[in-house]
Amino acid sequence: MNVDGFGRELAGCTGGKPFAILLLLLFACFVAPQTMMAQEPGSRRSASDLFDTIYDTAIGDSDRIHAYKTLVENPISPPDTKSPRATLESFLVIMRTATDLWVETRDQFFSNSNFFLTSKEKDQLELVSALLGKAALTFDMSAVPAASRERASVEIVLQMQEILDRVYLPALEEVPGVPAGLTQDNREPPERWTIPGTNLTIALQEDGPRAGEYLFTQGTVDRIPSDYDVIKALPIASDRGEDLYSYYIYTPGNLVAPQWYQYILSGPPWLQKTFSGxxxxxxxxxxxxxxxxxxxxxxxxxxxxxxxxxxxxxxxxxxxxxxxxxxxxxxxxxxxxxxxxxxxxxxxxxxxxxxxxxxxxxxxxxxxxxxxxxxxxxxxxxxxxxxxxxxxxxxxxxxxxxxxxxxxxxxxxxxxxxxxxxxxxxxxxxVGGLAIALAAQPTLENFIGGMILYADRIIRVGEFCQFEDMSGTVEEIGIRSTRIRALDRTLIIVSNADLAKRKIINYSQRDVFLFRHKIGLRYETESQVLRAIIADIRNLLEQSESVLEEPLRVRLIEYADFSILIDVYANIASTDLNAFLEVQEDLLISIRSIVENHGAGFAFPSSTVYLSRDQIPEPITDQAVSGHKEPGETSYSASGNSSKT
Known part of the structure; x- marks a missing residue:
C-alpha cells in the first residue's frame, strides 16, 4: 500500500520506475504495430490523456522520441519553446516525469522508515528539483524577484500541473505550432494562444533575453495562484490521486517530509488547520x-x-x-x-x-x-x-x-x-544623490575643503601651524573636519571649509629658521670697543656650521632711548624647532661672552634725573613799573582803575 506524506492511501500511484513509460514507448516504436488512431478534431482530453497522446503520436519519429528523452534525461537541456504546442508538450512531459520520480522517491523513503535520505534518494530528489526548474523555463518569470524566484517557480509549476489535471485540454492537433522535437512546419503559429476554457496564455516573447520563444505569459503567472484556489476543489483527472501542490506546501522539508513530521501528524488536529495559506x-x-x-x-x-x-x-x-x-x-x-x-x-x-x-x-x-x-x-x-x-x-x-x-x-x-x-x-x-547633495551641502562643502587641503598640500598630519587666532599640531584631516592639538593639549576641531578659508602659517614646512636679535649696549661703550664687538659677533656667525652664509649681517642700526642697538640677522640651517633652539642658545651665550670680554655691558631701560636749586625772583615794585609807563599814564589804584593826565 502506498501512502503520501499526509498518511493517506494513494489509489492510483503505481510507484514504477521514473523512465519505465519512456522505455516502453521506445520499445513500441520499433516492434509494436502502429495501430493507434489520431484524435478527432474538437475532442477534449485530460492532461494525463494528453501526455499519453504525446508519446503515441511520436511513435515512429525517432527525432521526437530523442527530443522527449533529452527533456527528461538531461536536466540542463532547455525545454522546446519554439511554438505554443512545443511549449505545452515540454511542460507536460517534464512534469509527468518529475512527479512520477518524486512520488516514487517519497514512498520509498517512508517505506524504509529511515531517518535520513539515502544517497540514491538524494540524487533522485536533486533530479526532481532540476526537472521542476526546467519546467519553470516555459514561464515568463521575469517579474518575480530574483531572491524568491527559485521557490516561487516551483510553486507555479506545481499549481499549473494541478490546474491542467482538473481541466480538459484540446487535442494536440488543435494546439498551434510545431510539436516538440520537430524543426520544420509550414504553419505559422500565432503570436498568442490561450488554452480553451481558461485564461492561461502562451505568447511569443518579442524582446528580452528569450525573444522568439513561446512562454506562458506574466499575466498567466500572476493568475495561476488564484485559478488554483478556485479549481482545487474539483476532482483530479489524472491517475495520481493526490494534490502534490498541497503536499508540497503543507509538509516540512524539501519535496519529501522528514520523519519527525510524523510527530506533528500524531498531534492535535488543529495543528493541520490552514490559515492564510x-x-x-x-x-x-x-x-x-x-x-x-x-x-x-x-x-x-x-x-x-x-x-x-x-x-x-x-x-x-x-x-x-x-x-x-x-x-x-x-x-x-x-x-x-x-x-x-x-x-x-x-x-x-x-x-x-x-x-x-x-x-x-x-x-x-x-x-x-x-x-x-x-x-x-x-x-x-x-x-x-x-x-x-x-x-x-x-x-x-x-x-x-x-x-x-x-x-x-x-x-x-x-x-x-x-x-x-x-x-x-x-x-x-x-535622485537620492541630488537630494543628499542639497540636504548635505555643508557636509559636501567640508569634504571639498578637505580635498583642497590635500591637493594644495597646505597642511599635513603632524605639522605645527598657526590658523589666525589659534595654533597647534595637526592630528587628523577627516572628511568633514580637521583636528588640531593646541599647545595646552586641548583639542580644536575646525570644519574643512572654514579652515580652507583661513590664513594658515605652517611652521613645519620652513626650510630654515630665522635668527634675528637686537642687542642693546650701554652708551658708555667706546667706539673702538663697539667696532670690535660687531666684528667678533660677525666672525662668530661666519664660523658656525649651522649658520647660512647668506643672508648674514651684524650692524649698528640705532641710538635708542637708553641703548646702542646692534641688529644681528642670519638664517639657521635647520627644519627642526628643537635643533634651532639649541643652536640659538649657543649663539646667544657666545654673544654675551663677547660683550663681557670687551668690558662692555648690556643696556637696560633707565633714566637720568638732574637735581638743582632755583633762585626766587624779586617782587615787582612801582619804581620798576614806572620805567615802563607811557607819558600821561598814571598808576593803578587800589581799586584797579587807572588814569591819564
Missing part, C-alpha cells in the same frame, strides 16, 4: 524561529556592550566587523529554516524573502564598509607600509570614500535581487 504548526514554527533569532541578537548585543573596549584600534574594528557578519548569519539561518524545514510558501514566502533579503544586503553593505576599514588599519600597521612617502591621513580618507561607494554598490545590487529594476536603482541613486 500556511498550517498552524508552520505559523508557530516561524514565530519560534523569529523569537529565537531576536533573543540571540539581543543577548549578543548585551554581551558585546559589557565587554571592555580594546585599546588596539584593529581589535576595535574587528568588533565592528563581527556585528554585521552575525546579522547576516542569523538572517540566512532564519530564511533557510523557514524555507527548507518549515517550508513557508506562497505570498508569505515572498514577504519573508523580501524582508530577510533587505536585512542581509543592508548588513552586507555595512560589513563591506567595516571590512575595508579593517583592511586599511591592518595595512597601515604593517612594516611594509611606508609612512614617510604616503600621506596616511589622505589614504585613510580615500579608504573611507571608497568603502562608502562600494557599500552603496552592494546595496544597489541587493536592491536588484529583491525585484527593483536596475534602471530604477540607478535612477533612485541619482
Amino acid at each position: 500556511q498550517t498552524v504548526w508552520q505559523w508557530a514554527g516561524m514565530a519560534l524561529l523569529l523569537l529565537f533569532s531576536l533573543i540571540g541578537i539581543m543577548l549578543f548585543a548585551r554581551w558585546n556592550a559589557r565587554r571592555a573596549v580594546p585599546v588596539d584600534p584593529t581589535l576595535r574594528q574587528i568588533r565592528h566587523v563581527i556585528n554585521p557578519a552575525l546579522l547576516i548569519v542569523i538572517a540566512n539561518a532564519f530564511q533557510f529554516l523557514c524555507e527548507e524545514q518549515i517550508n513557508i510558501t506562497g505570498g508569505l514566502l515572498v514577504l519573508l524573502t523580501t524582508v530577510t533579503s533587505v536585512t542581509i544586503w543592508t548588513a552586507a553593505a555595512w560589513f563591506t564598509y567595516q571590512a575595508l576599514q579593517l583592511i586599511y588599519l591592518a595595512t597601515s600597521r604593517s612594516s611594509a607600509f611606508n609612512k614617510a612617502s604616503l600621506d596616511v591621513s589622505l589614504i585613510r580618507t580615500a579608504f573611507r570614500v571608497v568603502s562608502f561607494l562600494v557599500a552603496i554598490i552592494v546595496l544597489g545590487y541587493g536592491a536588484t535581487r529583491i525585484g527593483i529594476p536596475i534602471y530604477g536603482v540607478v535612477a533612485g541613486l541619482g
Whole structure:
C-alpha cells in the first residue's frame, strides 16, 4: 500500500520506475504495430490523456522520441519553446516525469522508515528539483524577484500541473505550432494562444533575453495562484490521486517530509488547520524561529556592550566587523529554516524573502564598509607600509570614500535581487544623490575643503601651524573636519571649509629658521670697543656650521632711548624647532661672552634725573613799573582803575 506524506492511501500511484513509460514507448516504436488512431478534431482530453497522446503520436519519429528523452534525461537541456504546442508538450512531459520520480522517491523513503535520505534518494530528489526548474523555463518569470524566484517557480509549476489535471485540454492537433522535437512546419503559429476554457496564455516573447520563444505569459503567472484556489476543489483527472501542490506546501522539508513530521501528524488536529495559506504548526514554527533569532541578537548585543573596549584600534574594528557578519548569519539561518524545514510558501514566502533579503544586503553593505576599514588599519600597521612617502591621513580618507561607494554598490545590487529594476536603482541613486547633495551641502562643502587641503598640500598630519587666532599640531584631516592639538593639549576641531578659508602659517614646512636679535649696549661703550664687538659677533656667525652664509649681517642700526642697538640677522640651517633652539642658545651665550670680554655691558631701560636749586625772583615794585609807563599814564589804584593826565 502506498501512502503520501499526509498518511493517506494513494489509489492510483503505481510507484514504477521514473523512465519505465519512456522505455516502453521506445520499445513500441520499433516492434509494436502502429495501430493507434489520431484524435478527432474538437475532442477534449485530460492532461494525463494528453501526455499519453504525446508519446503515441511520436511513435515512429525517432527525432521526437530523442527530443522527449533529452527533456527528461538531461536536466540542463532547455525545454522546446519554439511554438505554443512545443511549449505545452515540454511542460507536460517534464512534469509527468518529475512527479512520477518524486512520488516514487517519497514512498520509498517512508517505506524504509529511515531517518535520513539515502544517497540514491538524494540524487533522485536533486533530479526532481532540476526537472521542476526546467519546467519553470516555459514561464515568463521575469517579474518575480530574483531572491524568491527559485521557490516561487516551483510553486507555479506545481499549481499549473494541478490546474491542467482538473481541466480538459484540446487535442494536440488543435494546439498551434510545431510539436516538440520537430524543426520544420509550414504553419505559422500565432503570436498568442490561450488554452480553451481558461485564461492561461502562451505568447511569443518579442524582446528580452528569450525573444522568439513561446512562454506562458506574466499575466498567466500572476493568475495561476488564484485559478488554483478556485479549481482545487474539483476532482483530479489524472491517475495520481493526490494534490502534490498541497503536499508540497503543507509538509516540512524539501519535496519529501522528514520523519519527525510524523510527530506533528500524531498531534492535535488543529495543528493541520490552514490559515492564510500556511498550517498552524508552520505559523508557530516561524514565530519560534523569529523569537529565537531576536533573543540571540539581543543577548549578543548585551554581551558585546559589557565587554571592555580594546585599546588596539584593529581589535576595535574587528568588533565592528563581527556585528554585521552575525546579522547576516542569523538572517540566512532564519530564511533557510523557514524555507527548507518549515517550508513557508506562497505570498508569505515572498514577504519573508523580501524582508530577510533587505536585512542581509543592508548588513552586507555595512560589513563591506567595516571590512575595508579593517583592511586599511591592518595595512597601515604593517612594516611594509611606508609612512614617510604616503600621506596616511589622505589614504585613510580615500579608504573611507571608497568603502562608502562600494557599500552603496552592494546595496544597489541587493536592491536588484529583491525585484527593483536596475534602471530604477540607478535612477533612485541619482535622485537620492541630488537630494543628499542639497540636504548635505555643508557636509559636501567640508569634504571639498578637505580635498583642497590635500591637493594644495597646505597642511599635513603632524605639522605645527598657526590658523589666525589659534595654533597647534595637526592630528587628523577627516572628511568633514580637521583636528588640531593646541599647545595646552586641548583639542580644536575646525570644519574643512572654514579652515580652507583661513590664513594658515605652517611652521613645519620652513626650510630654515630665522635668527634675528637686537642687542642693546650701554652708551658708555667706546667706539673702538663697539667696532670690535660687531666684528667678533660677525666672525662668530661666519664660523658656525649651522649658520647660512647668506643672508648674514651684524650692524649698528640705532641710538635708542637708553641703548646702542646692534641688529644681528642670519638664517639657521635647520627644519627642526628643537635643533634651532639649541643652536640659538649657543649663539646667544657666545654673544654675551663677547660683550663681557670687551668690558662692555648690556643696556637696560633707565633714566637720568638732574637735581638743582632755583633762585626766587624779586617782587615787582612801582619804581620798576614806572620805567615802563607811557607819558600821561598814571598808576593803578587800589581799586584797579587807572588814569591819564
